Amino acid sequence: MIRQVDQALAREFGLTPDEYQNVLAIMGRAPSLTELGIFSVMWSEHCSYKSSRAFLRTLPTTAPWVIHGPGENAGVVDIGEGLAAIFKMESHNHPSFIEPYQGAATGVGGILRDVFTMGARPIANLNALRFGSPDNPATRRIVDGVVRGIGGYGNCVGVPTVGGEVNFHPAYDGNPLVNAMTVGIARQDRIFLSAAAGIGNPVVYVGSRTGRDGIHGATMASAEFDEDAQAKRPTVQVGDPFVEKLLIEACLELMQTDAIVAIQDMGAAGLTSSSVEMAGKGAVGIDLDLDAVPQRERGMTAYEMMLSESQERMLMVLRPDRTEVAQAIFEKWELDFAIIGTLTDTGHIVVRHKGRVEADIPLGPLAEQAPLYHRPTAPTPLREPLGPVSDPVGIEAALVRLVGSPDCASRAWIWDQYDSTVGGQTVRRPGAADAAIVRVEGTRIGLALTTDCTPRYVAADARTGGAQAVAEAWRNLTATGARPLAITDNLNFGNPEKPEVMGQFADAVSGMAEACLALDFPVVSGNVSLYNETRAPDGSTVSILPTPAIGGLGVLEDAATAVGLALAPDLDLVLIGET
Amino acid sequence: MRAGIVVFPGTNRERDMAIALQGATGTQAVMLWHRDTVLPALDLVVLPGGFSHGDYLRCGAMAAHSPIMTAVRSFAEAGGHVLGVCNGFQILTEAGLLPGALLRNAGLRFLSHDCHLRVEREGTAFTRGWSAGDVFRAPLAHGDGNYVADRETLERLDGDGLVAFRYSDAAGRVDAGTNPNGSAGNIAGVFSRNLRVLGLMPHPEDLVDPLMGGIDGKPLFDGLVQALAA
Amino acid sequence: MRVKVTVMLKEGVLDPQGKAIGHALHTLGFGEVGDVRAGRVIELELDETDQGRALSRAEAMAQRLLANSVIETFAAEVLA
């Protein structure tokens, strides 16, 4: 049963009436179901950054050591000796609430792909986690699943999880935050980008087969298809870290050759976003033949294949005379390999399935006319100053209480479930220093890595809190002796259509920008996660605490000079700064 | 000493092992692919850690049936030395080259921290760098390290001195409190009857550099070089 | 009374384990193997004499704990 495509359906797909009018204008006709699906995901908040783009532009993104800033799959910085560190952070908040283990696991898988797709071998994972009140029984289940999921995926792919942070607050009760960060290493002259080039070049699909996973993620309204179809479309994607490991090895092996023209992982809205972005960036057209797509399930439609979020898949443009070399490598690693299209000079994405053209969209307007909103902002009301604090329990009891509080207590029960030593290069493991230290194999270079944010501060004063999060990352890096180079970020906020939330967002970003400028500590990649809200028992919604998580990276010329935080008996303690 | 490291799909500690071996031998180990059917001339075959075939079904079960395992079995039967670490240990038990089996950790969680191991048998190619009763530190990182075997097998292992290492504390005390994963008799590693095949769960290869926190794992590799240097 | 609860992934949910097992069986020469699905089974000894009640309690346990309804389905049966 196929519903007619109209404004009502567009709304169910998450497009506003204005946005749908724009679609009609671009197409000059009513779109097909598949076309509507493509527009709706490309113009979703997640893919288009329509509420946040205007603000993100204000962040400083350059420095002499920045090789690629935001815009590529991940940020790239020069760490010396002809090497580059490639890193990014990404959220998987909503999936982790629905199914904590798989949500967190696939979050790790996704961020790994962003990094190795650029030619880097992943050498470290970190995370930034926020959970609801420890007193809430649901919190225990979510924490357990998320921690197991991060470990389950990271341990299996053999990338050490070396650091992270965790906070608890009731504002995250119905909306935990799971932000995952991956750092990889590549040679500066072997970095792979996503802009497609070469009319006639083959478009190649590798990795796992496509199923009906996660189609339309959370935006999918239930009324659109009959129940049977709904049941066949689990919104939860299951990750397969084993296949991811094979994919890492196969891609890195292929990257030793000259076969790859462009490459991109299939993330959110898999085949749609990867093909549209690759062709768009290269200003070429792309023809896809969905009959050639490796499929896990029978009877999938063009719509389903274009919107599937099956994990562990990549899209590449290859040199035509190298497809056999590539195919042999993927066969060796027992992964699916299929030529599913070609680059064209039409400037359109054309999707064919079973002899029919299911979509034909001009890529220029699809990108250029993507919505951009300057949403109203309202200032965050200033908090009352705390005033004098009384001391009802005495300093000793207060200290015990503080040390034992969920936000300060030991995190060993978490990092004990993460393999932090695989790779044999972990110089400072979790808990040993203010930032984790990992040596770059075969060199003396050490990377210092940290994730930081104090949401309470951002809630109290978004501008200062945003600046402080950046400064905290910078301090944690410098405390190990590293020279801070750059950050990635994950901006987790509530509903941007609420002016007070948008106000927090705007202020936090401006605070971050200020700190980045002052510290010469640019943003090279990042991710925005909006609409993070907890539903209260009375049906109203409460936004999460504003949480701009910062992932910082610094470099030590010699990893052996890294300083940890263990005190030795013969050392003096020195306090720096005013109290 | 010529060493070969077998890479299965999903193996992930082959580089760690190669670095440790290189440190001891000064030469590069040969990487072997699970589909190979013949081994080059080698003194030592290593099955490294990781998640071969995703650890699906049972850890090591699918890898134990890899084409290369036929060659590894012949190599062992001919008196060759084989070292299996973590997933490699699991593969060796699944292949029947070592007795027993490795079940899910008693606490049902993946464990990643340093442990102490007490050397139970000295003088083998693997343990000549230590004396019996010595204690060393090694990182462990596994979800399925709970060693089980039937009573007869355990008695035979004890009686014949085929237990290589037991989980202990820094002072060498071995009891329930020093058992991280529920292993029978705190067993962390066992030998084959001829003492030429060793499997162990922890990772000495990740502790061979002071920068990474110590060199406790080095005697294993230095000892092998002394024993097997051609 | 003993009951058995079998928990399988829902249809359409990726089953990496089943896929890997199928692949391994092929390699071992069991070419007749098609789709493979892997699941869990939990056998429970219940202090209960009525079959119907045992079953409904087992189902309640599956709903509360043994199965993850987001991605799994379950079936309960009385063993003996």
Place this chain on the structure above:
Amino acid sequence: MRVKVTVMLKEGVLDPQGKAIGHALHTLGFGEVGDVRAGRVIELELDETDQGRALSRAEAMAQRLLANSVIETFAAEVLA
């Protein structure tokens, strides 16, 4: 033809997972639960029409790969 292979830990082999499930069920108020054993089930689609042959092939697969006789027992049954 579909067959199902159920793999359980041998009697006498400690089953921490079963124990943990039993404990969790008690905490949830299922006081009637006694011993709990956890196992694995593998459902195979076989290109085979004869029940007897399907069963004996499934048993061969269990012996070779699906079960580890050191610690596990298995049972195979034809589903449909």
